[in-house]
Amino acid sequence: MLAVAVLAAGKGTRMKSDLPKVLQPLAGATLVERVLSSCRSLDPQRQLLIVGHQAERVEQSLSAHSGLEFVLQQPQNGTGHAVQQLLQPLGDFEGDLLVLNGDVPLLREQTIAALLERHRASGAAVTLLSARLDNPTGYGRVFADGEGHVSAIVEHRDCSEAQRTNNLTNAGIYCFNWRQLAAVLPQLRTDNDQGELYLTDTVAMLTPAMHLEVADADEINGINDRQQLAQCEAVIQDRLRRHWMDEGVTFVDPASCTLSDGTRFGRDVVVEPQCHFRGSTSVGDGCRIGPGSLLENASVGEQVEIIYSVVREATVASGCAIGPYAQLRPGAQLAEDCRVGNFVEIKKSRLGRGSKVNHLSYIGDAELGEHVNVGAGTITANYDGFNKHRTVIGAGSKTGANSVLVAPITLGANVTVGAGSTLTKDVPAGALALGRAKQLVKENWQLPQA
């Protein structure tokens, strides 16, 4: 039997943030989400989250996460005090308790599985993850013999100068035999620099206590301040890019691009410098993205080219070309082979196959048929100050440069709109619509005299 407890009650004072530390985002997912997902494959019988500081906000952020039991720690008097709150809900649970710090988000599932396996094979009372860090400042130090037996963990601030030279550090990830832990939890004392109850003190009370050293020290990076947050972001970004390179994506300048967990790429995608993919964006085979583009919750088909553009909550079918300097806003849906050019904004509008909006346009709340050619500077005037209205343009229609279509308005198929027209009335299929002042020419015009 396995129970998992994640410690997420602390304030995170060193972050200097209004947001509880465990809700800080890292590559699109919060720290606590990452920690929870790192032990999903272990399929624990119980999952407990210890909340305290801004407990409601933390609980709310995880409302979609099923099977999670929230345990309140009030006030927050240290990691040992946090785990003491489990005495009642876990009661006489028979099995192992995996304790994870909510601010250690880079752990791999395999590492946690290996910890559990080692713990069960050795029959230890506690097995904890450790790592040798080049700079262990701030971490608890693990004192162990050559056989992996731990005698104690001493927090950085409680260490003597000599103890600080030990760079074997505590990851904040532990596997306990719950019965044995429950027996010693009430004995914790606050005789340390912070005057708190430390979970790490239970290690000296339990025998045998063992540690497992991780191979990749990056995995145990804890986040206590913004510098560590940035370091972890860099590690995650590196992992994500390497993963997608292994899947057949070319990054011309990997370090200049950021991804999120939800990003998906097909094969032979080329990502040029300075591109950012957020949320659950998917990019199909053979696309060329960038340089300089931001895609957020975007769905992009195959063989699409996007240059210096922003695509958010929008769908772009195969064969389209976007940019440079285009913005596809939420609800923009482009069918195959569309072309959206420079300084064009499209919002909540559908473009039929092969349609083109090449220059300087705003298309909002519109439905364009196939092969529509929107002339330079065409604007759909969709907003009357209170309501948004729809514009419909039939297949094969062409709008002249600088035309304004005042919605609600419907243009039939194969309509031609003269340049500079402001149209307020519907136009039937096949018609030419002109709505501009007639040109006046006065020959031999004399300038007024002074």
Ligand code: UD1
């Ligand atoms: C802790 C460990 C340290 C280890 C480091 C690894 C202790 C005493 N020290 O130190 O040995 O090297 O993690 O990152 O455990 N929390 C609560 N309730 C509290 C206090 C904290 O739930 O009353 C939670 C925090 O939200 C956080 C986690 O416990 O997610 C760790 O707390 P933090 O204050 O960051 O401990 P560290 O000083 O990093």
Ligand code: MG
């Ligand atoms: Mg910490």
